[in-house]
Amino acid sequence: MAHPIVKLVAQRLALGLLLLLAASVLIFVGTQILPGDVAQAILGQSATPETLANLREELGLNEPVVSRYFGWLFGVLQGDLGTALSNGQPIGPALGGRLANTLFLAGAAAVIAVPLAVLLGLVSVRYRNRWPDKAISAVTLATISVPEFLLGYIVIYFLAVQWRLLPSLATVYDGMTLGERLYAIGLPVIVLVLAVLGHMMRMTRAAILNVMQSSYVETAELKGLRPFTIIARHAFPNAIAPIVNVVMINLAYLVVGVVVVEVVFVYPGMGQYLVDHVSKRDVPVVQACGLVFAGVYIGLNLIADIVSILANPRLRHPK
Amino acid sequence: MKDDLAKLVDWIDAGGLSRRGFLGRVSAFGLAAALGSAMLPGQARAEEPKKGGVLKIGLGGGESTDALDPGLADGPVAFNVNRQWGDTLVNVTPEKVLEFRLAESAEAGEGSTVWTFKIRKGVKFHDGSEMTVEDVVATFKRHSDENAKSGAFGIMQGISDIKADGENVVFTLSTGNADLPYLLADYHLIVQPKGGAENPNAGIGTGPYKVKTAEPGVRYVFEKNADDWDTSRGHYDSVEFLVINDATARTAALQSGQVHMVNRVDPKVAKLLSRAPGVKVRTASGPGHYVFIMHCDKPPFDNKDLRLALKYAINRQELVDKILDGYGSVGNDIPINKSYPLFDETLPQREFDLAKAAEHYKASGHDGSPIELIVADGAFPGAVDAAALFQATATQAGIPLVIKRVPDDGYWSDVWNVKPFCASYWGGRPVQDQMYSTAYLSTADWNDTKFKNKEFDDLILSARAETDETKRKEIYAKVARILWEEGGVICPMFNDFIDGVSETVAGWVDDPNLELMNGFASAKTWFA
Numbered sequence: 001m002a003h004p005i006v007k008l009v010a011q012r013l014a015l016g017l018l019l020l021l022a023a024s025v026l027i028f029v030g031t032q033i034l035p036g037d038v039a040q041a042i043l044g045q046s047a048t049p050e051t052l053a054n055l056r057e058e059l060g061l062n063e064p065v066v067s068r069y070f071g072w073l074f075g076v077l078q079g080d081l082g083t084a085l086s087n088g089q090p091i092g093p094a095l096g097g098r099l100a101n102t103l104f105l106a107g108a109a110a111v112i113a114v115p116l117a118v119l120l121g122l123v124s125v126r127y128r129n130r131w132p133d134k135a136i137s138a139v140t141l142a143t144i145s146v147p148e149f150l151l152g153y154i155v156i157y158f159l160a161v162q163w164r165l166l167p168s169l170a171t172v173y174d175g176m177t178l179g180e181r182l183y184a185i186g187l188p189v190i191v192l193v194l195a196v197l198g199h200m201m202r203m204t205r206a207a208i209l210n211v212m213q214s215s216y217v218e219t220a221e222l223k224g225l226r227p228f229t230i231i232a233r234h235a236f237p238n239a240i241a242p243i244v245n246v247v248m249i250n251l252a253y254l255v256v257g258v259v260v261v262e263v264v265f266v267y268p269g270m271g272q273y274l275v276d277h278v279s280k281r282d283v284p285v286v287q288a289c290g291l292v293f294a295g296v297y298i299g300l301n302l303i304a305d306i307v308s309i310l311a312n313p314r315l316r317h318p319k
Numbered sequence: 320m321k322d323d324l325a326k327l328v329d330w331i332d333a334g335g336l337s338r339r340g341f342l343g344r345v346s347a348f349g350l351a352a353a354l355g356s357a358m359l360p361g362q363a364r365a366e367e368p369k370k371g372g373v374l375k376i377g378l379g380g381g382e383s384t385d386a387l388d389p390g391l392a393d394g395p396v397a398f399n400v401n402r403q404w405g406d407t408l409v410n411v412t413p414e415k416v417l418e419f420r421l422a423e424s425a426e427a428g429e430g431s432t433v434w435t436f437k438i439r440k441g442v443k444f445h446d447g448s449e450m451t452v453e454d455v456v457a458t459f460k461r462h463s464d465e466n467a468k469s470g471a472f473g474i475m476q477g478i479s480d481i482k483a484d485g486e487n488v489v490f491t492l493s494t495g496n497a498d499l500p501y502l503l504a505d506y507h508l509i510v511q512p513k514g515g516a517e518n519p520n521a522g523i524g525t526g527p528y529k530v531k532t533a534e535p536g537v538r539y540v541f542e543k544n545a546d547d548w549d550t551s552r553g554h555y556d557s558v559e560f561l562v563i564n565d566a567t568a569r570t571a572a573l574q575s576g577q578v579h580m581v582n583r584v585d586p587k588v589a590k591l592l593s594r595a596p597g598v599k600v601r602t603a604s605g606p607g608h609y610v611f612i613m614h615c616d617k618p619p620f621d622n623k624d625l626r627l628a629l630k631y632a633i634n635r636q637e638l639v640d641k642i643l644d645g646y647g648s649v650g651n652d653i654p655i656n657k658s659y660p661l662f663d664e665t666l667p668q669r670e671f672d673l674a675k676a677a678e679h680y681k682a683s684g685h686d687g688s689p690i691e692l693i694v695a696d697g698a699f700p701g702a703v704d705a706a707a708l709f710q711a712t713a714t715q716a717g718i719p720l721v722i723k724r725v726p727d728d729g730y731w732s733d734v735w736n737v738k739p740f741c742a743s744y745w746g747g748r749p750v751q752d753q754m755y756s757t758a759y760l761s762t763a764d765w766n767d768t769k770f771k772n773k774e775f776d777d778l779i780l781s782a783r784a785e786t787d788e789t790k791r792k793e794i795y796a797k798v799a800r801i802l803w804e805e806g807g808v809i810c811p812m813f814n815d816f817i818d819g820v821s822e823t824v825a826g827w828v829d830d831p832n833l834e835l836m837n838g839f840a841s842a843k844t845w846f847a
Contacts, residue, residue: 094383161574169572173532173537264565
């Protein structure tokens with residue numbers, strides 16, 4: 001009974017690892033074809049041919065690309081992400097701290113956004129084509145359509161400058177209590193929730209409406225069940241697969257795509273860290289960040305696949 | 320008379336006049352005798368600094384890659400961080416006068432080729448050790464070492480020997496330089512224990528605040544140095560820097576009271592911000608300027624008439640009004656303005672003159688093919704818009720100027736100092752010699768206009784060793800005229816430093832050297 005599922009999951013995992021390896025090659029190649037090199041970027045305007053040559057030698061930039069790739073890959077497999085070229089610090093701890101911050105922000109936003117989106121989707125279906133449905137769609141579509149930085153400025157203007165309810169800066173640092181941290185990230189969480197809500201809500205609504213055409217839903221109606229019970233108990237479980245997929249894409253987005261929000265709210269997450277190092281051509285850091293982002297994407301999609309399999313008896317028991 | 324006094328008081332409150340300026344004007348009215356100090360308002364009264372409090376400053380221009388090594392400081396945040404924990408031998412005051420800090424005096428000999436600096440005694444580093452003459456020597460030796468990659472390496476190149484002599488440090492120069500003390504005020508040249516040879520990133524210095532937390536690109540915390548050798552500064556218990564690179568987020572943080580000061584206020588919002596309650600906008604006109612640079616050795620820019628045509632075809636006042644929103648002053652195609660000592664006021668201002676532009680363009684015999692100006696947003700704030708305004712006026716003079724916009728990424732390595740015509744900026748230097756030597760001498764690495772003129776070079780070198788100020792001023796006047804007429808630099812404007820300051824902060828003095836009172840805002844201000 002459990003055997004096919006274990007096999008399926010194992011297949012997916014293996015595929016995921018293969019994808020990650022392919023991503024690592026892409027990341028490595030991508031960072032090699034950027035214009036300029038890290039030595040030039042570090043020295044900036046003060047670069048002279050001699051200092052450039054010295055620095056390239058020191059940073060090992062003169063070795064062939066292939067040997068650098070394998071050296072890097074073996075390091076990563078042993079948990080060593082290397083040292084940042086720009087300031088000579090090991091990447092692991094710095095990256096770890098930033099990743100923890102990013103996951104904290106993304107987690108806080110997801111804890112609010114996912115249940116809210118599903119609930120709003122259910123409510124939309126219950127009152128479809130009536131004013132609650134239209135109001136929910138209008139508001140969520142509006143917030144998803146406004147660029148995030150503008151949403152950020154709007155909430156800063158009202159909630160931080162005018163009414164002074166929440167701080168406009170979301171800087172978090174060691175030594176803050178959980179409560180202080182949650183207070184600090186209030187505004188970015190609001191913006192992120194507004195940014196991802198629409199997509200998940202619309203998908204929930206569409207998936208459930210699709211199921212609502214089925215004959216078993218009609219049966220449930222004829223049985224005399226209340227409309228909301230029909231949606232929540234009979235339609236929703238059969239609509240889980242597409243919803244989970246969209247939820248996972250949005251979670252991945254919350255982790256890897258929030259650099260603009262980080263800049264506006266001065267949040268020390270992965271995005272800003274990556275951008276700073278890209279502009280300095282700090283290749284090891286860019287590669288490490290790229291790998292972490294690829295891992296997050298692949299991992300979350302893997303979860304989505306597995307959940308859809310488990311939620312669907314036909315996939316669970318293949319013939 | 321009474322109205323005049325009220326006007327002056329308003330002016331002081333608006334930040335337009337210093338206490339000294341106020342007293343000067345009051346005495347001009349013959350009022351000084353009648354004026355008791357009790358009548359003076361807010362800032363004009365000689366205030367006793369109050370101690371205590373946590374000063375928070377929101378800063379743009381910081382990255383996660385910033386290091387504490389003072390030699391590597393290359394952005395506004397790193398500069399301001401240096402100022403908290405470190406001291407230089409000398410400073411340049413807002414009035415452009417030398418102020419001795421870790422050095423007590425300086426003496427020149429042998430045609431300014433040998434400089435002797437007497438080092439202050441009884442100064443303690445943050446780790447409790449006493450600063451010695453050897454520490455000072457080691458500091459300058461480290462910055463002279465190419466491998467240290469110090470931003471002050473260019474300054475140190477002219478120094479052939481540094482040695483300790485009792486309580487003095489003696490610098491021997493390869494050619495005489497009367498400006499050496501000004502050059503040593505450079506913010507990279509912070510004295511560190513053993514010159515920072517063991518750990519340049521330790522952040523141990525003699526400054527008013529000690530480094531407590533340093534999270535590059537995010538946040539810095541400094542606490543008061545209780546053993547500070549200079550007891551007249553450092554009034555706060557602690558100072559916190561928050562790196563806020565987004566200009567809108569920075570002003571919002573100031574308005575919502577989360578920070579007390581911000582640097583780099585966007586000129587486009589400065590006027591609006593100055594109307595916000597509880598906040599003041601402070602400006603200082605410094606040596607920083609924006610430029611369009613032509614390579615004098617590449618066609619078509621190797622033709623002097625074509626260069627002059629472009630110089631006459633730019634409407635400088637329009638650029639100051641529209642790009643800087645008035646927070647700046649017009650440039651005159653030389654990198655020097657009145658913020659420099661020995662500035663020649665008699666050089667005529669080059670006016671916007673389409674007729675002359677057309678005339679010179681015709682004289683150049685240019686074939687009418689498009690002249691390409693390369694710009695990126697990062698060349699200077701508003702560079703792309705400035706180029707568009709330039710294009711519009713040049714077209715009116717019949718000059719076929721076209722704009723090529725490129726990304727910020729790689730601009731400083733692939734375009735600037737490489738392509739024959741592009742936009743750029745200069746932060747300025749403390750003295751004329753350094754500005755010219757950095758970017759206009761034939762031999763300079765950063766000669767970004769490829770300007771090669773023997774007479775010009777000789778004049779710069781002779782001015783360097785000249786100790787008679789009147790004669791130096793005459794030489795610099797000649798230098799300016801050569802560049803003004805022949806050079807490849809189109810300098811449309813000098814930009815002001817624009818800072819935002821909360822009204823709770825007292826003791827602010829505008830400083831034209833650099834932003835945030837030349838980085839000394841935390842050391843010299845206090846909470847009212």
